[in-house]
Amino acid sequence: MERWLTFVGNHPVLFGILAVLIVAFFMVEGKRNGKKVTPNELGLLVNNQHARIIDIRPANKFAVSHISGSRNIPFTELKNHLDELRAIDTPVVFVCDVGLQAGAAVSLMAKPNFMRLAGGIQGYQAAGLPLAVANKAKK
Template structure:
C-alpha cells in the first residue's frame, strides 16, 4: 500500500488518467447493460404504465416459475420479435435468470423505454416474491 501512495505521488498524471479510465469504464458498462429496475419497482411500473414483462428464459424454466403477467420469448428467438417489441407503446421489462441476458436483449431490441430486472429471477426469488407455475 505504501508503494501505491509513492506511485501516486511520483506520477500524478498517470494516476489521474487511470482514475478517469476507471470512471469511464463504469459508466459505459452501466449504459451497455440497460437500465435496471428493482423487483419492488417492477410492480409500480406495471400498474402505472402497463409495462410488458418479457421472460427470456427457455420454456421449461418459464413453466417451472415465472412472474405473473410475463410473456415467454426465449432469448434465442428474440430476433424474430424485435419489430413487434420496438413498436410496443409501453415500457418493456426483460427478465432472465441473473440479469445479464436481459441486458443483451435491451441492447438488441433498442426500445426507448426498456429495462432489465435487476438480478433476474434469482433476485426475485431471493426476496421471497411469488412466481406462477404453468401447467
C-alpha cells in the same frame, strides 16, 4: 499495500488516468444496458402502465419458475420477434437470471419504453417477491 501506495505516490498521472477510465467504463456500461427497473418498480409498472414482462431465459428455466404474467421468449429467439416487440407501446421489461442478458436485449430493441429488471430473477427473489412455480405431479 505499501507498494501500492508508493506506486500511486510516484505515478499520480497514471493513477489519475486509471481512475478516469474506470469511471468512464461504468458510465458507458450503465447507459448501454438501458434503464433499470427495481423489483418493486416492476409491480407499479405492471399495475399502473400495463407493462409487459418478457422473460428471456431458456424455456426450461422459465418452466421451473418465472414472474407471474411474464411471457417467455428465449434470448436466442429474440431476433425473430423484433417487429412484434417494437410495436408494443406500453413499457416492456426484460428479465433474465441476473440482469446482464436483459441489458443486451434492451440495447437490441433501441426504444425508450424497453427496460431491464435490475438483478434479474435472482434480484426479484432476493427482494422477497414470489415466483410462479410449475406444478409437479405427485406420485
